[in-house]
Amino acid sequence: MASHPRQALRFHIIVNARSGRMDAQSKCATIRKILDECGRDYILHVVHDAKALRAIAKKTVDEARRDGGVVVIAGGDGSINMVAQAVLGSGCTFAVLPQGTFNYFGRTHGIPEDLEQAVRAMLMASVCPVQVGMVNNRIFLVNASLGLYPKLLEDREVYKRQLGRSRLVALWSAIVTIWRQHRNLRIRIDQDGETRDLLTQTVFVGNNRLQLEQVGIPPAAQPGDGRLAVVTLRPVGKFSLFGLLLRGAAGTLDAADSVDSFAATDMTIKPRFALSAWSKVALDGEIFWLRSPLRFKVASEPLLLLKPANAATGVADGLHYGHENIDK
Structure with a gap:
């Protein structure tokens, strides 16, 4: 059974205000409610302009590297891609709260599409390596x-x-x-x-x-x-x-x-x-x-994804790596 992430770990959460059907205020309220209940440390970055997402992702990754935290994106597959581009190669752990139309990436890795369920699943998740595709200098998941x-x-x-x-x-x-x-x-x-x-x-x-x-x-x-x-x-x-x-x-x-x-x-x-x-x-x-x-x-290295414990198998997208507890 997967171990829980240690309590001191900080979540650096980027919320795409335009993704999904919930408004940004409702998304943030749901995330805050659950993390506050569980006594977890977090920072919320709300993005209203899609053009600003790349810069905010880079800044958030830099913050997470300094304190050993997790970079989290609440958005659709396009937003996930943009943030993953900044995370890949940084050494940071990555987490996803799917908020798009099809949510292929999240669904593939057993992450619930319901925001409240996704946040709770993130708290019980383990690190799992995920294969990343590349074309020239851009990634695709x-x-x-x-x-x-x-x-x-x-x-x-x-x-x-x-x-x-x-x-x-x-x-x-x-x-x-x-x-x-x-x-x-x-x-x-x-x-x-x-x-x-x-x-x-x-x-x-x-x-x-x-x-x-x-x-x-x-x-x-x-x-x-x-x-x-x-x-x-x-x-x-x-x-x-x-x-x-x-x-x-x-x-x-x-x-x-x-x-x-x-x-x-x-x-x-x-x-x-x-x-x-x-x-x-x-x-x-x-x-x-x-x-x-x-x-x-x-890509020469995988994305270190927080994957829900009930979806964890030790093999992610055909990559044969052992599961890694986030406490390490």
Whole structure:
């Protein structure tokens, strides 16, 4: 059974005011109530402007390093990514209070989506190493993609601002996006010593078993043990894309002839014909412009995640490390 974190440990908590359905005041009140009840030491940083998150994350990591505390983010997968980018390599322990729409990272590691339950689970958690994906100098915990998938995410954000954050809104947005015309990608992939040219509508690189299992990607292509999952889609028409959307919902995506999936430990993607040296890439739901070529690999060190005791198995995302009590 996992041991409890020592009482003197301070939690440095970043709250993304815009994530989830609860307002910032309610989130902070819930967090304060539980931590005060348990006599725990903590500092709250509330972020109202997403543009300020990166700077606040860096400052918070510096504070946590000085007192040996834990860096905590209450937000969606995009916010988690931004804070994890600052935490990785710092030696700090990392904790997550999922507040997004899909919460793939939190759900994969058994962290409750209910905020009160997540805070209580954090107090009973143990340190577990988690594999981190990288593309150039940016990390991703759930997925990285280029082509059609980033466009789906961009359009989804527009609809969320108009209609609110929900999985139903996300589905409707995907249907509308698929109906439009899209440009195919002509790329060259160098993967584990092999080179091939490809015409594809999207390239999806996954680092989250839950998301990939839900759409039907087979175990042989799953991430873990230093591997990332790669999914490509051959050019198809609109109605075939709708069919693929249904297959993904049913968990049978890999049975489609137009879908290819494989595992890779080191992969470079570069456009065969490009007017710009920059590529639009989605990382855990956030859009970035990265300079080509794009090199995908697993980070040289894991993220030290506080994982709930009832979800702890000693193996995180295929990384074979022993559990470490946070008291150490």
